[in-house]
Amino acid sequence: MAGTEPYENALDAIPGAHPYPRSSRYHDAEIGVHRQPDGTEVRYAKRRLLPPVADDAEDTQAHTVSTGERPDLLGQRYFGDPAQWWQIADANPVLDPRELTAEPGSEIDIPRAGSFPRGDRRV
Numbered sequence: 819m820a821g822t823e824p825y826e827n828a829l830d831a832i833p834g835a836h837p838y839p840r841s842s843r844y845h846d847a848e849i850g851v852h853r854q855p856d857g858t859e860v861r862y863a864k865r866r867l868l869p870p871v872a873d874d875a876e877d878t879q880a881h882t883v884s885t886g887e888r889p890d891l892l893g894q895r896y897f898g899d900p901a902q903w904w905q906i907a908d909a910n911p912v913l914d915p916r917e918l919t920a921e922p923g924s925e926i927d928i929p930r931a932g933s934f935p936r937g938d939r940r941v
Contacts, residue, residue, distance in 0.1 A: 843904040878927035889915040
């Protein structure tokens with residue numbers, strides 16, 4: 819498709835635009851630019867580290883894992899969006915979301931709406 823700009827380039831023309839939607843775990847990530855030997859610039863999301871775990875128990879609620887539960891099902895149940903499973907992974911904290919529901923009967927933390935520390939993420 820000649821003449822079609824890549825998605826990221828189109829967003830560059832919009833002040834404040836970010837290549838990830840606001841609901842993405844990478845929305846707050848810093849965007850870096852890598853220059854290839856031929857001069858082509860490639861944009862990428864810089865490494866995102868897990869945010870600090872909430873110390874206040876009021877910021878989370880407990881959930882006991884049942885057989886057959888999956889992280890996406892928990893995202894749908896608690897946030898109304900299966901793609902929001904990453905908020906639960908960050909609150910526990912785990913890198914592999916399968917760890918959240920691997921053991922039925924285990925207890926995990928679910929962040930309460932508005933309590934997740936988005937502004938002070940370590941990136």
